[in-house]
Amino acid sequence: MVNKLHHSSNCADCNCKASIFKNLSPFEISLINSSRFKVSYKAGEIIFKQGTPSPYFVCVTSGLAKIYIEGYGKNLILALIKPVDYIFGPGIYVDNRHYYSASAVEDCQACLVDVNIFKKLIRENADFAEEFIKRVSLQSIFNFDQVISLTQKQMHGRIADVLFYLSDKIYCQNPFELTISRQDLADLSGMSKESAIRILKEFKEEGILTLAGNALEILNPKQLRQISETG
Amino acid sequence: MVNKLHHSSNCADCNCKASIFKNLSPFEISLINSSRFKVSYKAGEIIFKQGTPSPYFVCVTSGLAKIYIEGYGKNLILALIKPVDYIFGPGIYVDNRHYYSASAVEDCQACLVDVNIFKKLIRENADFAEEFIKRVSLQSIFNFDQVISLTQKQMHGRIADVLFYLSDKIYCQNPFELTISRQDLADLSGMSKESAIRILKEFKEEGILTLAGNALEILNPKQLRQISETG
DNA sequence: TACATAAATTGATATAAAACAATTTTTCCG
DNA sequence: CGGAAAAATTGTTTTATATCAATTTATGTA
Incomplete structure (x- = not known):
């Protein structure tokens, strides 16, 4: 925006x-x-x-x-x-x-x-x-x-939730520039920084999103939604 | 009370x-x-x-x-x-x-x-x-x-928190009759029922509390406080 | 532009807790 | 009071995630 x-x-x-x-x-x-x-x-x-x-x-x-x-x-x-x-x-x-x-x-x-x-x-x-x-x-x-x-979803679900939060509520666009650090992403989703980075990498490898530096685009919101909903 | x-x-x-x-x-x-x-x-x-x-x-x-x-x-x-x-x-x-x-x-x-x-x-x-x-x-x-x-403490710390909550804020006495079920204790502290029961057993074995049926008494609040504070 | 620092990433191992199943104990109702 | 059902407990295995360390990449400053 x-x-x-x-x-x-x-x-x-x-x-x-x-x-x-x-x-x-x-x-x-x-x-x-x-x-x-x-x-x-x-x-x-x-x-x-x-x-x-x-x-x-x-x-x-x-x-x-x-x-x-x-x-x-x-x-x-x-x-x-x-x-x-x-x-x-x-x-x-x-x-x-x-x-x-x-x-x-x-x-x-x-x-x-x-x-x-x-x-x-x-x-x-x-x-x-x-x-x-x-x-x-x-x-x-x-x-x-x-x-x-934070308490009932596993890490993939939590990262999915945070990505929707960022896309829909904070940056209000997709793709968006991820201006928060990896540590902040981890602090939002209640996990260690290394775990957050690993999940992002997996989502990238699975074609759910692209991530180049800080440029992130959610490619498959439907699948991400499913991950969010099943935890 | x-x-x-x-x-x-x-x-x-x-x-x-x-x-x-x-x-x-x-x-x-x-x-x-x-x-x-x-x-x-x-x-x-x-x-x-x-x-x-x-x-x-x-x-x-x-x-x-x-x-x-x-x-x-x-x-x-x-x-x-x-x-x-x-x-x-x-x-x-x-x-x-x-x-x-x-x-x-x-x-x-x-x-x-x-x-x-x-x-x-x-x-x-x-x-x-x-x-x-x-x-x-x-x-x-x-x-x-x-x-x-729930997100930053391990199970012992979380059970300790809940025991203080029950003793200080709900039953307002020590000892007290634990009228909530084991499942509810688990649901308050964000863990499985089996884990909650195991932690209570450990605290009993370590002399931190007594537990006979639902009659619970905190024997060593100082040690329990320490567990709460270190997570 | 180069270098130092910070951030990000990757690999391997350890730990915490859940899940599952079975058994025992307690409670409640007829 | 007895039996069925529910709750509590115990034992074992599996899974999830953190931790730790090392390497690579990006950023910022001189």
Whole structure:
């Protein structure tokens, strides 16, 4: 999806703003704008760290980021965050701490907004609150699918799931340029980096996909779907 | 925890009501009461089924229930539900469908409340909405810990986690009567029933716990904690 | 453009856990 | 109380995946 994003100096004019804000009035938008920090991150940089305080709501306006739990010597990537989407950790309503980390996969830009402004708007605008709860619910549902994939499918099924996620939800095209590393692919599918590489090679050898460097094309989505569904 | 629960014929008088309702006015409580169905379930009965519509918010007032995802030939138990707690699936705000099933582990009773009443109260009572979002957030955090346990720990660590969950959060005592089946223990810790039984046996042989029938006592919580923490 | 470093890949071995089958114990119902 | 069915347990084999090490390829910087 070649979507030329351009940024404005304020939220009202910005056509990068996340669709969650569609229910906000111009005044409410100006409240957000008044507390907004616009920041750039280079690929590899940490946006926030698990365990640290979470005073900001993060809106990714360009590039690609990942949110991941730092577990027992390895990471589990919960999701990739593409523009324009936001990161709102559950710690905001619990104890103001981050329960996962976020970092830039590609160079990206983000707007950071004071969470208290956000919570105030949730309290005062019922449509906004409902939209927010809906999105939290969608995230839960996505996580359910993810945990079932991780715990009940074998490696081929898990890689198939991740390839569809990347093609349909992140890059939104086929073929696509795989901008995440092999390690990140492994961290998304809950396996070692070597295993992930081996499965990709097998899929290539079986003609399910092509992979040259980072250029990947799914050639046989039907077969890949079958692999996804049988685990 | 020997907590003698008794039921009243209405929500206002009921001292079984879930603490999430503490922010509701008597009038709001009466709205809930006006749409309440009180139902009994025998052990093993389905409370609701994954994939079906979800018109009710379920408040478990006695007994024990489980919520679980029916995956690829096996179940993954997300949580046990003890009194007084409620079950509010994410499908309520997405498409009115259940994304997991619930069933009674022990004989239990539940009050079913029209979700539209619930959503109306969320729209109209900002304190109630905030409390609700906080609890959804706590569930997310719990699920994060669960998925890390399931994907990054070996079986001993996972059983240790589940034993602490049962002792600290469900039965709230040590020793306790293990009222869930071996299969359920396995479904909570993402392993086969035979593996779960073997690990319990090993912990018994190592003096970490005693287990006679369903009477279980954790003898060495420090060592069990270490097993949990190292995976 | 060359070189150093990082990432990707490949090969071989070890370990963790599932699967399968059989036996024993417990529970529940008539 | 007895018997059938279900649950729990045990033993053995198979399968899935990680781990470890070495090699090759790609990237980035000087």
